Amino acid sequence: MPHWSVATTDLPLPTVPCPGADPELERFGRLAAGHLGAPVALVSVLTDTEQLILGAVGLPPDLEAARRLPLTHALCLEVVRREEAVVVPDARDDPALAAHGAVTDLDVVAYVGCPLRDDEGKVVGALCAIDTAARAWTDEQVAYLADLAAACTSELRLRGERERARRTQRVATEAHRHGRLLLTMAEAFTAATTVAEVTRAVSRVAAIGLGATMSGVALLDADGHGLTYTSMDAFDGHGVEALRHAALTDDRPVAHVARTRVPLYFRDHTALVRRFPGMAGIDAGRDRPLPDGGRAVLPLVSRGRLLGVLTLGWPVPRDFRQENREVKAALAGYTAQALERALLLDQRRDVARTLQDAMLTALPQPDRFRLAASYLPAAQEDQVGGDWYDGLVLPDGDLVAVVGDVTGHDMDAAARMGQLRSTLRAFAWDRPDGAPSSWLARLDRADAGLGMGTVASALVARCAPLGTAADGTPGGTPGGVRVTWSNAGHPAPVLVRPGAGGRLLDPGSDLLLGVDPARDRRDHATDLRPGDTLLLYTDGLVERRDVALPHALERLAREAGRLADREPDRLVRELTAALVDGRPADDVAVLAVRVQAPDRR
Template sequence: MLGVPVALVSFVTADEQVFPGALGLPEPWQGSRRTPLSHSFCQHVVRTRAPLVVTDARVDPLVWENLAIRDLGVIAYLGIPLVGAEGAVVGSLCAIDDRPRAWTGTEVAVLQDLADACSSELQLRTLRARATEAAVRAATAQAHAEVSLAERRTVAETLQQAMLTHLPEADDLEIRARYVPSHVGDQVGGDWYDAFRTADGATVLAIGDVTGHDMQAAATMGQLRTLLRAFAYDRGEEPSQTLGRLDRAMTGLDVAGLATIVLARIEQDAAGTRLLRWSNAGHPPPVLLHADGRTTLLDRRPDLLVGVDATRQRHDWAVELAPGDTVVLHTDGLIEHRDWGADIDRGTAELRRTLTGHHHLPLDRLLDTVVSRNGDGREDDIALLAVRCHPADPARPVEVGTRGLPALG
């Protein structure tokens, strides 16, 4: 496509570069598919996280002492970063000529498009391997849990608890969570929550529920949580775009199952204004508890569950958060009751009354109160995630405690 004698897909390690794809290298390099870093131009692409364009290596101060000029005949070099699943540059897609060459803007753009495709494939393979590992771990846990009903429940709960996260802490945001298993027979649900800071400084909140009450649901939950965390960490995109990416990955990776999810981002601009952006894939709506005890149900029109139709458009919603506001996300186990049937509106109203009546409590005590008052008569797991906004400048309230508290209640 570029008319070069040598093209490489190069991964750079601490002491060498390896070529999973190589065309046109002289021997013994073509056969061994690796060189020491003394022969690597690609290491500079990884170090700078930027394309490297070399017209004539023999007169370029960055590389003129590189042994690839003498041993591999590298004169002109064009390398584009390859990005792995965690957002790190792991190597380079490069084109090499054995004579000086002024690379055109069109040639750079063509190689950039190819590198983007290679990066996407690399990320997909990495995530597929992680999903497979999670499924193997879940299957292993299931195999060891066949001795008795009690042991099955213990292993399932251990698996589920292990996939719940410890929560980040910031001076202006207090995040707490609770997870309460149902204890109905040997069932285990696919409920989960997650919260983390992104590369651009936003705080991501997620809560979801995979359909089913078995080990497969727990395994699927683990795969979705891992995929969602990887997608949301460094892209800085709208929540609807991330959920769409998750939906497509479920299709491409053959992840079976359906799930409801609320994915949200809390962002803060230079003026200190906080904004909650969220997208809802068929999940119970979050509740916004204002500092004065009023509640607002964030019941915008939900989109389709993930795992149904990856082509369906998803939507984003936004609301401004004031100091003292608390956002409460939960799974349906909190608002369903065996005596109410499918009337989740009644459960939602009860939840809002509890929040209003106890809005003055510290966040930990508030969640404990919600679980004790609204969790009675439940037949499903409960996952509960809440974030309270404190002023950005003053110190955290005393009752909040120190950073890094465990997420589980």
């Protein structure tokens, strides 16, 4: 049997094997060659530029390795063009084929090929038998080859279906992974309320979801002229500080992305340095080089405003396909939104703290008294609430101590609290000869008459050294103090006496402010000795859902008595820590007034 061989060494055969070569299709070649008695049989499909040989029998070594032929040497192109079987007993006698490359260069003489069709019936290749000698192909041989070609077509279609199914599965898997990653991103950033929490969430998502071992968030400086990294996770080592800040005019990836708002992707660090040569000098200052892996530098933009730049790094080179870039863009989008929220909350917290500081002014420290206070808000976002404390020295030297509680735990409650607090201070200063009940009554009427409409509890106490009180009562304990108070629906004060513990001063309370300004209000009085402490507080210190109020008040008195010898500032601090476990459910304000012994000099 003659052997097919390449007749010229000028034929440009590729050295890369055909990626579609399949042992299963070799079987069709063997069946065709065996039944037709041909030395060569091929299962081939055409591309726009070449013939791919998927199954073959009888190829010479060079073609066996390449499994590709240029279209100039592809006789199956005639089958594709004609869309029917091509039968050639002797190509040398066929004017249309005598000069064909397969005839002149590959010694093809006799040829018979039947069409292979795709799912739409289009002819894409041929199953053919080849001989290097002239021969007459019988009708039975052509019919057999046509049947075999039909079976081969079915196999190719089945393989196509399988490949489409695999592609669909890959797309579905990638979509599922993409969806889970987006969900992970959303969940990771939901609870982030500070810039530090956002950068930690970025690092976690980048590591778990994207495999990035390095991440850094650079925020735009307040002047808009530079960027400063707030986090540089894994960008460690001596010399890393040189990377922390960048001017927008620098020839660095982070500055370029900030200027253009267009992301940059680098297969490896070498490519990055090739694009930005100035980075080589910064790298030279490090005690150990960065890994030569992939880099992504992404703008952080929210509602058209540039907030900063996100840098991600991988330990090995990385090719960024389009779907990968979309995931990185999604991470940058989530990061930008979370950063904008965190920055706004930071600004709000700054405003709230300024507001609270303005309302909770420094306490006076007159000679006969030592005052200390503690304030703990329930609203962690604003750090303000409706509870307040106050201390005021009247023109005659008496001390006024106040605690109050406006409904709410936000900036609105704090604003309404400020109105009541300032109004009460003005009434007490304007009528220094008045009793606490008169000041609260005037405040209640003003609350209604001025349209403030605020419901609040408050307790006002006036502390006067005995013999100089407003009612002129003389005598009493040497160095003692007469305390007169009025209670508008507020928790009762506690008297803390060294050696005697703490006890509740609870003769009852009157109606809340803002309910019925016509109702009468009462005053109550008791005497304090030097060393005694009057403790005023808001209900957040004692009220618990799982503890009955009488039990909570008993514990308050007991804990306050245990701390009777503490200095006032330590007393309020340790008492709050003992009764409030972690973040309070309600605002907490505590005010301690310690009676000092008179100066005998």
